[in-house]
Amino acid sequence: xxxxxxxxxxxxxxxxxxxxxxxxxxxxxxxxDLEDAVSITEKDAARIxxxxxxxxxxxxxxxxxxxxxxxxSSFGLKDVEEIAKAKPDAIMVPKATEEDIQIxxxxxxxxxxxxxxPHGSIKIFPLIETAYGLENIDSIIRTSSRAIGVLLGxxxxxxxxxxxxxxxxxxxxxxxxxxxxxxxxxKVDAIDTPFADMNDCRxxxxxxxxxxxxxxxxxxxxxxxxxxxxxxxxxxxxxxxKYALRVIKAMEEAQREGKGVFSLDGKMVDAPIIxxxxxxxxxxKLAGLV
Amino acid sequence: MKNILGREIPExxxxxxxxxxxxxxxxxxxxxxxxxxxxxxxxxTEKKVLSSIKDxxxxxxIKDGMTVSFHHHLRNGDYVLNMVLEELSKTGIKxxxxxASSIFPVHAPLVEHMKSGMVTGICANYMSGPVAEAIxxxxxxxxxxxxxxGGRARAIESGDISIDIAxxxxxxxxxxxxxxxxxxxxxxxxxxxxVPDAMYAEKVVAITDNLIPYPxxxxxxxxxxxxxxxxVESIGDPNGIVSGTTQIxxxxxxxxxxxxxxxxxxxxxxxxxxxSFQTGAGGTSLAVADYVKKLMQQKDIKGSFAAGGxxxxxxxxxxxxxxxxxxDVQCFDLKAVESYxxxxxxQNMSASMYGNPHNKGAVVNNLDVMILGATxxxxxxxxxxxxxxxxxxxxxxxxxxxxxxxxxxxIVVTQLVKGRLPIVVDDxxxxxxxxxxxxxxxxxxxxxxxxxxQDLIEKLEKTKLPIxxxxxxxxxxxxxxxxxxxIEAEDQLVAVIEYRDGTVIDTVKKI
Numbered sequence: 001x002x003x004x005x006x007x008x009x010x011x012x013x014x015x016x017x018x019x020x021x022x023x024x025x026x027x028x029x030x031x032x033d034l035e036d037a038v039s040i041t042e043k044d045a046a047r048i049x050x051x052x053x054x055x056x057x058x059x060x061x062x063x064x065x066x067x068x069x070x071x072x073s074s075f076g077l078k079d080v081e082e083i084a085k086a087k088p089d090a091i092m093v094p095k096a097t098e099e100d101i102q103i104x105x106x107x108x109x110x111x112x113x114x115x116x117x118p119h120g121s122i123k124i125f126p127l128i129e130t131a132y133g134l135e136n137i138d139s140i141i142r143t144s145s146r147a148i149g150v151l152l153g154x155x156x157x158x159x160x161x162x163x164x165x166x167x168x169x170x171x172x173x174x175x176x177x178x179x180x181x182x183x184x185x186x187k188v189d190a191i192d193t194p195f196a197d198m199n200d201c202r203x204x205x206x207x208x209x210x211x212x213x214x215x216x217x218x219x220x221x222x223x224x225x226x227x228x229x230x231x232x233x234x235x236x237x238x239x240x241x242k243y244a245l246r247v248i249k250a251m252e253e254a255q256r257e258g259k260g261v262f263s264l265d266g267k268m269v270d271a272p273i274i275x276x277x278x279x280x281x282x283x284x285k286l287a288g289l290v
Numbered sequence: 291m292k293n294i295l296g297r298e299i300p301e302x303x304x305x306x307x308x309x310x311x312x313x314x315x316x317x318x319x320x321x322x323x324x325x326x327x328x329x330x331x332x333x334x335t336e337k338k339v340l341s342s343i344k345d346x347x348x349x350x351x352i353k354d355g356m357t358v359s360f361h362h363h364l365r366n367g368d369y370v371l372n373m374v375l376e377e378l379s380k381t382g383i384k385x386x387x388x389x390a391s392s393i394f395p396v397h398a399p400l401v402e403h404m405k406s407g408m409v410t411g412i413c414a415n416y417m418s419g420p421v422a423e424a425i426x427x428x429x430x431x432x433x434x435x436x437x438x439x440g441g442r443a444r445a446i447e448s449g450d451i452s453i454d455i456a457x458x459x460x461x462x463x464x465x466x467x468x469x470x471x472x473x474x475x476x477x478x479x480x481x482x483x484x485v486p487d488a489m490y491a492e493k494v495v496a497i498t499d500n501l502i503p504y505p506x507x508x509x510x511x512x513x514x515x516x517x518x519x520x521x522v523e524s525i526g527d528p529n530g531i532v533s534g535t536t537q538i539x540x541x542x543x544x545x546x547x548x549x550x551x552x553x554x555x556x557x558x559x560x561x562x563x564x565x566s567f568q569t570g571a572g573g574t575s576l577a578v579a580d581y582v583k584k585l586m587q588q589k590d591i592k593g594s595f596a597a598g599g600x601x602x603x604x605x606x607x608x609x610x611x612x613x614x615x616x617x618d619v620q621c622f623d624l625k626a627v628e629s630y631x632x633x634x635x636x637q638n639m640s641a642s643m644y645g646n647p648h649n650k651g652a653v654v655n656n657l658d659v660m661i662l663g664a665t666x667x668x669x670x671x672x673x674x675x676x677x678x679x680x681x682x683x684x685x686x687x688x689x690x691x692x693x694x695x696x697x698x699x700x701i702v703v704t705q706l707v708k709g710r711l712p713i714v715v716d717d718x719x720x721x722x723x724x725x726x727x728x729x730x731x732x733x734x735x736x737x738x739x740x741x742x743x744q745d746l747i748e749k750l751e752k753t754k755l756p757i758x759x760x761x762x763x764x765x766x767x768x769x770x771x772x773x774x775x776x777i778e779a780e781d782q783l784v785a786v787i788e789y790r791d792g793t794v795i796d797t798v799k800k801i
Contacts (some may be wrong), residue, residue: 020707020770021543024734058769224542288754 004028004286005189006234009221012037014046023059025224033067043075054086067092071100084111096126098143105144129153130160137182149189152179180215192219208233235287236280244277297796305432310793315695315727318791322648325449339519343377346518350493355385356454361484362392367530370459372399387411391483395419404430416686426682428800434785440645440692441790446486456491458484459525463498464506467516472631474500476526479621479630485640488515499525532623539573543734551732552581557753560658565593569661571601571622578661586612605629617653619644645692647790654696664702666718669760671725671740674718679711681777681801687722694727706733712767721796736763
């Protein structure tokens with residue numbers, strides 16, 4: 001099923017009350033985190049908690065993604081083994097490489113067979129947060145047909161590059177563009193890095209608009225209060241929807257009348273305009289706006 | 291016998307008297323009488339200022355079995371109740387009843403006076419802390435009587451509570467007994483709950499830490515009701531009297547509930563020119579106000595009034611021109627105190643004007659929308675704000691029942707599960723507010739509308755809001771928590787819950 005992924009909300013994997021409410025916070029996806037949010041002494045407890053939450057908590061149709069620990073750590077493989085049995089929608093792989101994706105893909109295949117899940121039902125979300133990952137996104141995505149999108153992790157990426165992370169985000173202009181363009185080419189979602197300062201509303205708004213303008217399709221959130229704002233920016237604007245609906249109506253009329261080309265408000269409407277309009281209407285429908 | 295809600299209540303209660311059973315929220319509206327007040331008129335040359343509380347007690351001629359009253363505007367910073375009871379305890383008096391509009395943790399010394407037998411009866415509209423716990427454990431001789439804010443005013447006016455001496459904590463008082471709450475180091479704003487006490491008690495003593503020359507200005511409680519004035523060093527701790535700020539919740543679940551609630555209000559059709567609104571000072575309630583504020587701004591709606599205990603947040607809405615006026619029975623924070631002092635459209639109201647069902651029309655009758663909380667709500671929409679999940683008294687109606695009865699749309703907002711317990715249950719532990727006066731329950735997982743409001747159900751079904759039956763909400767909650775075991779209470783009655791009209795809606799038993 002095609003779904004909207006405007007927001008992916010991080011939730012710590014070791015907080016029962018937050019896990020219990022994860023599905024009602026309005027995010028399109030939730031990322032139950034076993035990695036950075038969980039201290040090293042809590043890793044196995046969080047893994048059990050997240051596994052049981054996926055089995056027992058009602059998420060009301062929200063996509064459930066679990067961020068595992070890096071495969072290079074001693075927790076990563078165990079995470080996949082335990083969590084996949086509970087059948088999350090996807091596994092998010094940090095600092096992803098082709099090799100990691102290959103390993104996770106094979107593990108998922110064998111667990112799916114073992115548990116009787118349909119093959120390929122558990123998806124993979126590579127997290128691009130190293131220079132290597134960024135320069136090899138295309139092959140990382142193409143390693144597994146399970147890949148449905150990529151999350152850009154700017155904090156780790158800038159650390160890897162040895163550059164400073166700034167509020168304005170000029171330093172990740174290239175990374176954002178690269179992720180957006182490659183994901184579009186691979187027909188998967190491109191999710192922007194989260195914005196950390198909850199008190200800077202204006203900066204947050206600018207940051208979401210920047211991501212959208214560069215072609216990213218959604219944004220990660222680290223606080224439920226960020227969700228509505230991200231949705232507002234990523235949802236097609238009312239004017240945009242109205243115009244798209246008019247284009248489609250005019251197109252249908254033209255087809256009925258047997259016209260090959262037609263105009264709207266005195267301007268010629270061609271194939272790219274129609275495709276854009278169809279895309280806007282599709283998004284608006286998924287967002288429940290039409 | 292059973293009242294109309296099926297709650298088992300005795301016909302007679304020792305220390306309370308004959309029980310009138312609750313018959314429905316509006317069953318008692320009828321011709322009523324106010325009691326006549328016996329008083330000592332003042333001679334022209336008489337002075338009112340006395341040197342101590344001890345002197346005042348001596349002048350008032352105390353007797354065993356009498357009732358002394360207090361008001362709660364100084365909230366958890368109040369020194370007056372404790373000072374007066376301490377002084378009374380030195381006289382050897384016994385068997386007295388304390389009629390305090392509310393009791394807070396600061397009033398813990400009252401527990402010792404209960405144990406000594408000096409205090410054998412208590413009535414209050416709200417109580418929390420050690421006194422409430424001691425009452426729940428059966429340490430008060432007679433059952434406590436829990437009123438509503440409007441119901442207490444009614445009880446005093448009708449003579450159901452006959453006050454021998456009212457002690458009024460006065461942030462400012464002149465030498466002839468004119469009182470205001472807006473000046474002085476213990477300024478707390480309006481004094482609405484003290485008004486019936488002043489008007490109907492046989493003797494009234496003002497206790498102040500800001501004694502000023504005659505005449506005070508402004509005057510909220512006037513000299514003709516005051517017998518004596520006593521100056522003390524301090525009537526309260528400013529930190530406990532008003533909180534510096536009241537904050538909107540940051541809890542995402544609370545915010546979601548608040549947003550859905552604002553959408554219910556919008557869909558109800560009540561949010562239009564002349565809109566009137568009341569909400570408590572809790573974080574989720576304030577968040578509802580915040581969403582309502584945004585809707586009013588977007589739609590350019592000018593409301594009529596906001597009422598209740600007033601918070602700085604309501605003051606902000608008022609100052610932005612979203613309401614014509616504020617009706618204030620109690621200021622919750624410093625911003626509200628300042629606004630009441632400076633702005634003549636920020637008006638006081640007495641407890642009777644606020645919520646008394648037996649006067650010629652209370653402010654609650656003019657309310658469009660009221661936002662309420664609940665510790666439990668049952669499938670008949672009866673709400674409990676009196677006892678906690680362990681059966682202990684931890685609150686009380688305050689204005690809950692009054693506003694629910696008066697408002698066109700009374701909405702209970704709560705998380706569906708709190709502390710691993712389901713909030714929607716088959717039968718609430720204690721009925722505080724009858725379900726017939728509650729229109730909607732909003733939780734983070736769904737909204738239930740009282741079936742008697744078919745008009746509202748039709749309106750809300752046209753929206754995308756998750757409307758469901760209250761039974762469905764109960765099932766969702768129980769799926770998460772399981773069904774909790776019933777609390778085992780003993781037979782001893784520890785509190786009588788009076789509805790605002792003086793009938794008994796429920797009782798609380800010893801834990």
